[in-house]
Amino acid sequence: MKVFKWVGVVVTVYAAFVVAFETLYLGWYQPKFESSGIPMLVITTTDDAGVSRARRLARFETDGKLYVSAHHWPRDW
Secondary structure, eight states, X not given: OXXXXXXXXXXXXXXXXXXXXXXXXXXXXXXXXXXXXXXXXXXEEEOTTSOEEEEEEEEEEETTXXXXXXXXXXXOO
């Protein structure tokens, strides 16, 4: 029974770490890929209160088609 308790604790701590990392760190500090040669698009959105936020999107062209990637889910869109 102790083993299940420890496994539950480890899984809970891991899940909390992943959520915190994805939402806090990656959500606030969006990756910048210009130095690696990946072109970026910056889209600025404005909410009802007039607060504007810039979002960075990676831009890829393959076989004449344009693809855009936001990279991570917690972008507050």
